[in-house]
Amino acid sequence: MKCLVAVLVCVVLAEGLVRIPLRKHKSMREVLREKGIELPYQDPALKYQPNEFAGSAYMYINNYADTTYYGAITIGTPPQSFEVLFDTGSSNLWVNSIYCNTQACDTHKKFNPQQSSTFSGTRQSFYLPYGAGSLYGVFGYDTVNVGGIVINNQEVGLSTDEPGQTFAVVKFDGILGLSYPAISAGGQTPVMDNMMSQNLLGTNIFAFYLSRGGQQGSVLSFGGVDENLFRGQIHWTPVTSETFWQIGVQGFQINGQETGWCSQGCQSIVDTGTSTLTAPGQFLGDLMQEIGAQQSQYGMYMVDCSQVNNLPTLTFVISGVSFPLPPSAYISQHGYNDCVVGITPTYLPPRDGEPSLDLWRRVPQRVLLRL
Secondary structure (H helix, E strand, C coil): CCEEEEEEEECCCCCCCCEEEECCCCCCCHHHHHCCHHHHHCCCHHHCCCHHHHCCEEEECCCCCCCEEEEEEECCCCEEEEEEEEECCCCCEECCCCCCCCHHHHCCEEEHHHHHCEEEEEEEEEEECCCCEEEEEEEEEEEEEEECEEEEEEEEEEEEEEECCCCCCCCCCCCEEEECCHHHHHCCCCCHHHHHHCCCCCCEEEEEEEECCCCCCCEEEECCCCCHHHCCCCCCEEEEEEEEEEEEEEEEEECEEEEECCCEEEEEEEECCCCEEEEHHHHHHHHHHHHHHHHHHHHCCEHHHHHHHHHEEEEEEECCCCEEEEEHEEECCCCCEEEEEEEECCCCCCCCHCCCCCCCCCCCCEEEECC
């Protein structure tokens, strides 16, 4: 079993490791497909638009249709428990609340601030547009417990309106953002930054380990790296922008052959809230031709499952180190003989005139990638 371990580092200190088990659920897309509803393609890179960095109470969140790994936190005194998506592609913490009575809220746990002795409210509202709908809410402050790490006076977004059915079918009750303050809606302080400022971590590190094939053992660790979850050498690469977890890519290869797409350097994103790889639209046609994929009416690229073992290996060169992705890492099976390529096009203009290959995104000082 090969698994991706991504470690996002702010400042390295010492010791102390807290593990939050992550549970794998059916994705929003899978649940809707079982109901006979096929979600159309949406550009997952829309949430990386530069105008989202202004710190306003507005943030675009998208492509949670395919996310499946969630973990538990508690909010308030006494604690109220919620399943949240730990998302390195956003910075805010929000959960469903009793202020919201739409179908999406009524099918999930709701935070009740009236039952928390440590809650303090604000009049600041926020708006989160996402794909086929939107979410409205207000900010408050309360005690948040993440795997035994108790954060005092943490900003929490409380939903007041979730129109549509987009969030009605997902299993998470909210989202805990792990990106930088620069992209936080309302200029609020992210959970990780409060952990650091309140000296709650022996080492200011968090790390994801995501198992595959339905196996148990996925985990998010705070305060260090669990050395039992990987073998071999750790490779570090610097972040290039303190917005998302953004890193540089020096090369992209197909079956060991350099494409030249990143000859001038590419910027990529490490994002646990975006489950697919994305590639610029101008390169996608050539890439899918190499893979032998055909586009479906819903915008997804499909291959014959019987041919998966014959598909090419894709390799990213990061800080001089090659990270190969075999077909099993970018193909998922939907149905008996339908396999989907986990690579989608993005049509955002490249930053600074450079091409971009988006992986997953965020940004403090260093990122560790291990396959």
